[in-house]
Amino acid sequence: MPDLTTERLAQLCFDTGIVSTQDLDKVWGEVGRHDASYEQFSSVLLRKELLTNWQLERIASGIRDGYFYGDYKILYLVGAGTFSRVYRAVDHLSGDNAVRAVKVLRLRYSDDISATEQFLREARLVMPLRHPNIVPVQHVDSQRGRYYMVMDFVEGQNLRDFVKLRKHMELGEALKIITDITSGLAHALNKGGITHRDLKLSNVLISSKGRAKLVDFGLASMVKSDAKTDKEFANAANPRSIDYAGLERATHVPRNDPRSDVFFVGCMLYHMLAGHPPLAETRDRIQRLNVSRYRDIPPISKYVRGLPTSVLSLINKATSFDPDKRYPNHDQLLLDLKAVTGAEGVLLDRRGNDEESEEGTSTQKKRGEIKHEGEGRTILLVDSRESMQKMLRKQLGDRGYRILVMTDAQRAVARLRDDPELVDCAVFCTAELGQEGLDGFNMISETPRMQRVPAILITERDQHQFASSAKLSNLQGMLQMPLKMRQLRAALLQLIRRKDEVQAG
Structure with missing residues (x-):
């Protein structure tokens, strides 16, 4: 006490x-x-x-100040960063107790005239920006030598915590978030000539409705440094983003080049999909300035397979080491983001746990313990190849699934139209069925009575036209050969779970 x-x-x-x-x-x-x-x-x-x-x-504890900034009463600390602390506050003079976020510049910068001027200038630059994907700044001022800005309070969490909790995201969800981020950046650049210069997961807030909102425009560049070498820069008392500094020094681009923001947008999309950051993480500031860190990004296929070619190309272009090969601005990036179709139906294969998965399966077999995740579930296989029929009957049957087989795609669709609850998932293979298999799969999503039937289209590697013509959705996904059985099992569980969630909702 x-x-x-x-x-x-x-x-x-x-x-x-x-x-x-x-x-x-x-x-x-x-x-x-x-x-x-x-x-x-x-x-x-x-x-x-x-x-x-x-x-x-x-x-x-005997602390007598710090409870009020202007009209705003501080309720509690929300988060702290290099430059500032953020508090939840209420406008206690307005009468409606409107909730706001108050960002207070850290005391160690309050005596730095250039830092405080930049803090005020950056805040006032952002104040005119009004966009659904930018947290608006309502007011900026100082009180007893402490500088602060007042923003809308976003109920939710930052993207860093969101990713940490989820590990990785599905393609549709990740593209929605990155499109929100890019839309906010495009508005800031086009309307105010403002670049962000500190894009990272913690500077993106995810609202309770799932909308991404940007914070901290330009604050990372508010203190300048005269350092010339990497060692001098790493040891300088300079709070601007070390990652931006490293990229700009490595690629010889000026500060506030929008292509640097594009690079880190690509890094965030990579991280959300792969569950791993593209840039090697280290606390050593000199290592963070190393050119190879930005040049030698591992291909995302090291962590996840099954991404559409358009998405792979988008990530590679955005994170290109050569700034001239990146998107020149956010508008061009937005065009490619919006051109990606059928993202909800893309079934990704996570590769981070391959060894663990294979080892676990081997151990289970030795013990005679095989997980029956398909117990009580029925799968309809639409394929004319006896080899595929036998293999899936054996492999999926061992996991508890009941397998129905049909060789005619039109008849399979007719059965599903008559009884959409006949199976838990339908699998259409186009290796021999070709266009007939694709047409049967597409009819699932085109026919209202069958739209809640989970379905998987399995195409061959050279059937690019089929892959691009598939009508994908949240419950209708696609896989491409060559295919490991665990990928198919994971896809089946994923779609069946989605159907259960739809029915429960």
Whole structure:
């Protein structure tokens, strides 16, 4: 328990302006003026939301300031970064207690005139920007030498925590987020001539509705450095993004070149899909400036397979080491992002756990323990090849699936049209069926009665026309030969789970 009496706590609440006299009187009336303990009194303050735990801890520690910035009462700390701290706050003078985010420049920069001028200048540059994918800045000011800006508060989490929780994302979800990010960047560049210069997962907020919103435009460049060598730069007290500095120095482009933002957009998309960052992660600032870190990015196929060629080309172009080979601006990148179709139906093969998966399967076989994930599930295989029929009957049958086989795609579609609940998933193979197999698969998504039937189209490597003509959706996906059985099993589970979620929702 803090060394603080109940009366002293009440006095500090009043002195700091956090709790009004009228509210304190109500609390005293509830707990009793004379025999109330510190715990009782503070408990009522917290329960009535007159204090937050953050405010109480500061008051108990003897901190008398930092509870208000202008019209905004600070409720608690949300996050802290290199340049600033971000707080959840309310506009206590407006009467509606509107929730806002207050970003306060760290004290160590408050005495740096160039830093504070840049902080104010950058904030005022961003203030006119109004776009669904940019967190708007409402106000910027200083109080007792502390500089702050007021922004809309986004209920949700940042993209770094989102990715950490999810490990990796499906293609449709990742493209939606990266399209949001690119749209915000395009608006800032086209309307205000503003580049971001600190694009990273933690500077993207994901709202409770799944919309991506950008924060911290230009703040990474607010303190300049005269360092000439990598060692001097790495040791400088310069908060601007070391990753941007490394890229610009390696590729000989000027500050605020939009192609640097494009590069890091590509890195974020890579990270979301692969579950791994494209740039080697290290705390060593000199290593982060190493040219090879930006030049020798591992191909994303090291971590994930099954991405459409258009997406692979987009990532490779955006993250090209040569700035002249990248997208020249965000508008061009947006065009290619919006040209990707059928993303929801792309079934990705994650490669990070290959060894673990194969080892686990081998161990299970030795013990006679094979996971029956298909127990109670029925699969319709539409393929005229006896070899494929036998293999899937054996491999999937061992996993508990019941396998129905049909060699005629039109008859298979007719059965599904008559009874959409006949199977849990249909698998159409085009190796011998060709166009007939593709047409049968496409009819699933084109026919309203069958649109909730999960289906997989398996094409051969040289059947590019079939792959580009497939009508994909959240429940209708595509795989390409050569194919490992675990990929098909993972795809079946994924689509069946999606169907269960659709029905439950």
